Amino acid sequence: MPWGEITKLRQQVANDVDHLKKDRRQAGSPLGEKDLEEVVRARVRSRVAEWAQTWSLTNPPLSGEELERVRTEVFNLIFLAGALQRVLDRPGVEDVLVDGEWMYIDSYGQPRERVRSPFSSRSQAVEWVNQMAAASGHGERLLSYATGKVEFDLPDGSRVAATLLTGDVTIAIRRHVAEAATLVDLEKWGAVDTIVASFLSAAVKAGLSIIIAGDMATGKTTLMRALGREVPAHERLATLESEPELRLNYDDPDRHAHVLAFRTREGNGERDATGRVTLADLVPVSLRYKATRVMVGEVRGDEAIAMLEAMIAGGAGSMCTLHAKDPEAVVDRLMVPLARAGLSDQASYRLIAAAVDLIVYVDAIDETDQGGQVHRFVSHVWETAGRSEGGGVALSQLFAPREDSGEVRAMPTRTPMNERRLRKLERKGFHRRWLIDYPNGQWRPLRRAGGAA
Template identity: 65%
Template sequence: MAERRGKNGHPVNATSPSTTLLGSLLADPQATAHRPGQAGESTRLDSSLPAQSSAAGPADVDAAASLPHVLPVPVETIGVLRQQVANDVDTIKKERRARGETLDAAALEQVVRAQIRVRVAEWAQEWSIEHTPLTGEQISVLRGELFNRFFLAGSLQQVLERPGVEDILIDGPWMFIDVQGQGRQRMRSPFTADEQALEWVNQMAAMSGHGERLLSYSTGKVDFDLPDGSRVAATLLTEPNLVISIRRHLLEKAGLDDLVTWGSIDTLLQAFLRAAVRAGLSIVIAGDMATGKTTLMRALGREVPVKERLATLEGEPELRLNYDPYGEHAHTIAFRSREGNGERDASGKVTLGELVDTSMRYRASRVMVGEVRGTEAVAMLKAMMMGGAGSMCTLHAKDPESVIDRLMVPLTEAGLNDSAAYRLIAAAVDLIVYVDRIDEIDLGGSEHRFVTHVWETAGISERGAVSLNHLFQPNEDIGEERAVPTTSAMNSRRAKRLARNGFPTNWRAQRPRGTWAALTLVGDGTVAS
């Protein structure tokens, strides 16, 4: 029989079982569930692998990539066993409902574990008739993979749990991992073929509630969330391999205090931005890719007074301000745009612009748009101008000088002429905050993300453009690349609103150089203080 090969060239033999790369990539299901003390589940196959520590390093990735122990289990078997367990659990749920009982999260986990033991024991007994029996350790790993596939991210779960992992991209046989503060690392993919990767994508998509739009060659791409909140984008619109991108939200709980600790803002900017949010000033946060725009806006969202209601509008859920189990922050309703049902099928599509109008019907006092990219900019700015005081959005701009031009693009695409677009920006936006990044990892240094500019809008200039008043900016005279106060006088109305919310009017005289800690840069050998 001819050997069948997958799209990326990996052999997929229909008669001889392909092996499943589990081994050191699999986490102990007790650890991944964060429920210590439950014995009898999975353990690591290689005791020489380093335990999880406070920082991931190349040794961790190399150990995971080596996969010294490979289970001789057909890929199809994992899927079949998982489906059997799912069917068992569904039956148990129906029986419980018929008796008027329900399964909470803890009880459901116990049921799943029990059914996994039963199904794996039955399968292992049949497998041993014609094959080498699995060891006790291998059976534990198989149980762990089934548990992870049922609740978590399957074979990728332990990679996701490595401390500091920000992004994972799988491109055919290779996996690229971006670790915070360490740059990019390359290793073998945990999937042996595109077919296996495709099965994982669709299984995870179905579990996330997006099963009505799975990945196929007719669909081309799919986006969904993993149980831990990580964002997955997978596509077959690439050649020759299926590509999977996973983005983690490491800084999901970060507040302004954390940003001060990390050097993204100083204590003066912290006090200024906190007062600006509480005073209801509308803010645009701009910057290039990976500069921390979303992290800053999420921190500002936590400063919205508890008495208010906040609506977040995103294509990909990154702000996650609605996850507030203790009610410590403003009530947040998380709206999410929706793509059509296929590449050429727009039915069911909901745009961010439509969501701006929708959110107002739920009595949201403020609106936060994850990233303004298209014609939703018009709806967003109108919401800022017509009652959404204190609303915020992020904007991709490669340098500080291009912020207004970058905001003009979606406005003109929406049909506004230059004059109308400038007037809309000037009327709707109070503050623009620019964040930047210096990456010196390849030079032996660190990655620095920080605010460099804060402007307030000051009406229309004589040339008909938006006039900006520089409140904070870098100061070359003292060698400071981060935002420090300027001598420009702030609009008196806004200054009074800030003062009523705890920010003094004489702030420039108190801290003319800001309160930044020293910044050491490797590239030019200078030290700013």
């Protein structure tokens, strides 16, 4: 079906609905969300039926299945993601990348799939981007050679970034890879065991400040989302993100009634950043609204200082994620944005040591190329222990892999924990004897490709 026919039908239905909404407002009975969807479906059926009669005068008549597909495409273009909705509806899809005439689909635990783009031309792809951006309701600028790039959300919350700076139209769609999981779910999936889950749950409830670090696609945000669900219900929690992944206010609104979900905002000016709001801007704003804890989706810029200072100045129990390729490089990785902001090494070390209680590292083993799956798991947990003799941040390794036995997941190390922190954990239900009684943890078997455990 020519894309131009679909977009014409979409515009006709949109005009019909706009007129009806205006009439209903003037009559004092505006359309609700459920009514609006029913009205759109009805207008789609009517307009497609009219169009099909005209189409059949010069083309072979469409079958019932083909007509239903036209209706679905038109409806999706108004309410959902149009030409890409069928791909986004597939179970397990995490990322969709459109590069010119090709589309790449990343699904959980599966190798990357390469298929033809649903767009037949560059102009069609740009038209889709701008229709979706205009419908997003966030006031984003449109994609053109003057702007170069644009970012916006689809109706399901998926984040879209599109650019013309690559010589063709490049579109990246990031789904909600951070599932609405609890620590119990993560234990079932093998991301944590009972001991690590109990330890982290108690740490959150005790108000310890935590950095969750790891490489790309290891499950950092999924873990932080699960830890966020451990925050006591009476606390006022602020989430600060550039992409809406934590969504604690949606997971369990009865439990998290005090969630302030702050979002960054791109500048609207074509030549400057007018209207831009960054994570660094949002940290102090969230504290003004009496948030007792702050959760930052990913620390990578100037917000690092604001985040660490918030942890010291009343935001105890705050959390953030940090991209680090190696577990031993977490502190050095955090030093990068601090140095960029003008802090000396010694000032940075003092700030980290004073603000952070625990560092949790998540790792992954990707065996999809061997017919296996992606194993994501916590591999290390450290606590900060003041300053080291060399002036850096001293770390005590509480959980770590057992390299001698080939175990890659976090096992108790029997390293003594800070007594004050340990007592806080005990008051929240953790038992120190578990670190001694279960030296090998309580992990589920790791089902490796080829039968390795």
